[in-house]
Amino acid sequence: MNKHLLKATVASAGIILGLGASTAWAQDAVNLRMTIWSANEAHLAMFNEIAEGFKATHPNVSVSFEPLPFDSYTTTLTTQIAGGNPPDLAWILETTAADFVNSGALAPLTDAFNGMDGYDLADVSEQATALWTKDGQLYAYPFSTSPFAIFANNDVLKAAGAKTPAELIAAGEWTWDNAFAAAATVGQSGKTGLVVRDFKYQVWQNLASIWNGWGATPWSEDGKTCTFTEPAMVDALTAIHTAIFTDKAMPGPGEDIDFFAGETGMTITQISRASLLPKENPFDWDLVPLPAGPAGEYAVVGQAGVGVFAKSANKDVAVEFLGYMTNAENSKKLAQFFPPARASLLNAETLASTNPLLSAEQIENVVIAGISNGTVLPGHTNFAQIQQTIRAGLDALWVPDADVASVLENVCSSVNPLLAR
Amino acid sequence: MSQPLQAPHKPPFWTIARRDAAAGYVFIAPQLIGIITFVLVPLGLVFWYSLHEWNVLASSFNFVGAANYQMLLADPNLSQVLLASAIFSAGLVVLNMTLALLLAVLLDQKLRGIVVFRTLFFSPVVVSLVAWTIVWSFLLQNNGGINGLLSMLGIEGPNWLRTPTTAMISVIVVQVFKNVGLNMILFLAALQGVPKELYEAARVDGAGAFKQFRRITLPLISPTILLTSIITIVGSLQVFAQIAVLTQGGPGMTTTVLVYYLYQQAFQFHFFGYGSTLSILLFVIVAVLTFVQWQLRKRVVFYEN
Numbered sequence: 001m002n003k004h005l006l007k008a009t010v011a012s013a014g015i016i017l018g019l020g021a022s023t024a025w026a027q028d029a030v031n032l033r034m035t036i037w038s039a040n041e042a043h044l045a046m047f048n049e050i051a052e053g054f055k056a057t058h059p060n061v062s063v064s065f066e067p068l069p070f071d072s073y074t075t076t077l078t079t080q081i082a083g084g085n086p087p088d089l090a091w092i093l094e095t096t097a098a099d100f101v102n103s104g105a106l107a108p109l110t111d112a113f114n115g116m117d118g119y120d121l122a123d124v125s126e127q128a129t130a131l132w133t134k135d136g137q138l139y140a141y142p143f144s145t146s147p148f149a150i151f152a153n154n155d156v157l158k159a160a161g162a163k164t165p166a167e168l169i170a171a172g173e174w175t176w177d178n179a180f181a182a183a184a185t186v187g188q189s190g191k192t193g194l195v196v197r198d199f200k201y202q203v204w205q206n207l208a209s210i211w212n213g214w215g216a217t218p219w220s221e222d223g224k225t226c227t228f229t230e231p232a233m234v235d236a237l238t239a240i241h242t243a244i245f246t247d248k249a250m251p252g253p254g255e256d257i258d259f260f261a262g263e264t265g266m267t268i269t270q271i272s273r274a275s276l277l278p279k280e281n282p283f284d285w286d287l288v289p290l291p292a293g294p295a296g297e298y299a300v301v302g303q304a305g306v307g308v309f310a311k312s313a314n315k316d317v318a319v320e321f322l323g324y325m326t327n328a329e330n331s332k333k334l335a336q337f338f339p340p341a342r343a344s345l346l347n348a349e350t351l352a353s354t355n356p357l358l359s360a361e362q363i364e365n366v367v368i369a370g371i372s373n374g375t376v377l378p379g380h381t382n383f384a385q386i387q388q389t390i391r392a393g394l395d396a397l398w399v400p401d402a403d404v405a406s407v408l409e410n411v412c413s414s415v416n417p418l419l420a421r
Numbered sequence: 422m423s424q425p426l427q428a429p430h431k432p433p434f435w436t437i438a439r440r441d442a443a444a445g446y447v448f449i450a451p452q453l454i455g456i457i458t459f460v461l462v463p464l465g466l467v468f469w470y471s472l473h474e475w476n477v478l479a480s481s482f483n484f485v486g487a488a489n490y491q492m493l494l495a496d497p498n499l500s501q502v503l504l505a506s507a508i509f510s511a512g513l514v515v516l517n518m519t520l521a522l523l524l525a526v527l528l529d530q531k532l533r534g535i536v537v538f539r540t541l542f543f544s545p546v547v548v549s550l551v552a553w554t555i556v557w558s559f560l561l562q563n564n565g566g567i568n569g570l571l572s573m574l575g576i577e578g579p580n581w582l583r584t585p586t587t588a589m590i591s592v593i594v595v596q597v598f599k600n601v602g603l604n605m606i607l608f609l610a611a612l613q614g615v616p617k618e619l620y621e622a623a624r625v626d627g628a629g630a631f632k633q634f635r636r637i638t639l640p641l642i643s644p645t646i647l648l649t650s651i652i653t654i655v656g657s658l659q660v661f662a663q664i665a666v667l668t669q670g671g672p673g674m675t676t677t678v679l680v681y682y683l684y685q686q687a688f689q690f691h692f693f694g695y696g697s698t699l700s701i702l703l704f705v706i707v708a709v710l711t712f713v714q715w716q717l718r719k720r721v722v723f724y725e726n
Contacts, residue, residue, distance in 0.1 A: 202669060
């Protein structure tokens with residue numbers, strides 16, 4: 001054979017084989033997209049570390065994490081879905097859990113997780129998975145179960161002459177009456193007493209961290225009837241209204257105040273906000289459970305789940321990745337930022353190593369007790385419309401001379417048709 | 422003697438007229454393709470979506486005919502939304518046009534440093550809308566800058582964004598300050614186009630300043646007034662970012678204007694079909710208002726007679 005012809009044939013064969021091989025690799029390569037609402041660099045580094053770990057057993061799979069702004073998180077996510085560009089996995093907030101779980105948008109996880117080596121789904125409490133389960137199938141993994149608690153600035157409280165939460169707890173007097181009284185003392189001294197973080201007179205569901213102490217709920221257990229007019233809710237909102245407009249214990253509407261700037265007595269927020277505590281010019285802070293209400297002691301948690309979209313082209317791989325991401329080992333990594341729902345991790349030893357800012361007592365009393373006993377923030381199918389309707393109704397409550405009972409009557413009459421659907 | 426046979430004359434296909442026409446089509450093609458792709462097709466799609474119930478999460482897309490339009494007629498919130506839109510548009514148009522004309526007349530003077538003043542009044546137009554609105558949201562909050570200034574004067578200011586009346590006024594004023602410079606510049610250009618000899622003649626005839634303004638200035642700048650009024654009304658019906666940042670439609674629903682309401686329905690509540698129906702309603706309102714204004718030009722615009 002002609003030498004030149006032989007060379008040309010070999011070269012062509014090499015190119016064709018090469019092309020064929022690269023096509024095959026391209027077909028095998030899987031790029032998973034997961035939307036998250038945190039753009040925190042430490043969170044992203046941890047997620048990427050987990051994705052790298054998955055690559056060890058799945059070299060063809062890469063995962064990219066796509067942070068979306070929190071305020072418009074669900075709106076952006078649904079717009080991506082409407083535009084035909086949904087992610088493979090998504091972080092889902094507790095308020096929209098019912099919409100995602102009931103719509104059939106998410107892939108079932110229970111059987112897949114139970115089929116994974118060493119994945120102990122029973123380790124995750126039923127209470128934690130309730131919101132994400134339908135007909136016995138888990139549709140999203142509750143990877144973050146973060147209790148609401150009170151951060152206190154003892155410097156501000158003492159300067160105003162108010163008792164600190166620790167003193168009230170020691171005296172067995174940690175109740176909402178006394179907490180509001182301490183906040184009022186601070187408020188009347190010219191500083192801010194108590195801030196419900198992220199509430200801003202819009203995100204009313206965060207007030208569950210207060211009204212649950214009265215045993216109040218926004219709707220009946222079956223979700224069909226508004227219960228804003230029930231005595232427990234009227235009493236709770238009357239107490240909140242008095243704290244705002246009469247006692248000046250809480251800032252009024254239109255006042256944007258950040259506890260972590262150091263000029264506020266107390267704030268109700270999730271423990272994951274501990275990272276906002278100032279490192280320079282720190283103040284004497286404390287983290288305590290929510291005070292007892294007339295209905296006794298209680299806890300409230302916010303949850304976030306991660307689900308896989310049923311229509312994802314990479315559904316099976318995405319489910320496999322989610323299983324890996326939330327196995328016992330990686331849940332421990334996630335626990336440094338997102339309190340876990342796994343019973344095996346709910347101990348002072350594990351949580352102390354991942355939350356070095358918190359004392360053993362705080363971990364025991366706030367984190368573990370909160371996760372174990374907490375009720376999840378209210379959520380409902382079609383929550384966005386219900387949230388908006390109640391927000392509009394409650395606006396009439398946030399004025400000094402509001403008639404609480406009649407405002408709540410109006411809230412119920414406007415939201416009842418939506419709940420009854 | 423017989424005439425020799427001649428082949429019938431066939432006119433050439435590629436005539437000058439055809440060549441010019443082809444060139445014309447080539448020139449308008451980019452814009453035409455853009456209009457079709459980004460205006461007409463989406464408009465058609467919105468109408469198509471308005472005939473469907475589209476549940477994004479469940480991936481269902483079902484034809485429901487006029488059901489969304491029936492829902493529109495029965496929507497208990499619609500009258501309040503349309504009222505809020507009307508109040509916002511009326512307030513914005515009156516305030517914006519009056520202030521823009523007043524500023525234009527003042528800045529039409531031959532004074533030292535007048536260009537600096539014109540630039541100052543125009544500068545908000547080039548500022549990012551969202552950044553502008555966020556700054557105002559801080560100024561207008563209960564413990565914000567506006568009430569701080571008022572308290573220095575011994576006045577206790579209202580909670581601007583939380584009281585129904587002041588919330589709407591606040592949104593209107595923030596929008597006016599943002600865009601008044603644009604109308605001002607248009608009015609200024611129109612004012613500078615009015616022949617000065619007309620004023621001289623009027624002065625000789627004994628006309629005062631107000632009479633000169635009413636009889637000369639207003640008629641001669643009336644085409645610009647028509648143009649700015651159309652732009653301002655259409656713009657006022659499309660207000661969104663200011664509402665989203667300042668009031669989120671509240672308190673109650675007092676500042677929930679039509680665009681914000683359709684955004685809520687489509688993107689927050691996931692009723693894309695009903696949201697599309699509301700967009701069609703907005704389109705019809707804008708089209709009717711523009712048509713009415715265009716027809717009014719024969720009565721109110723000086724050159725149209």
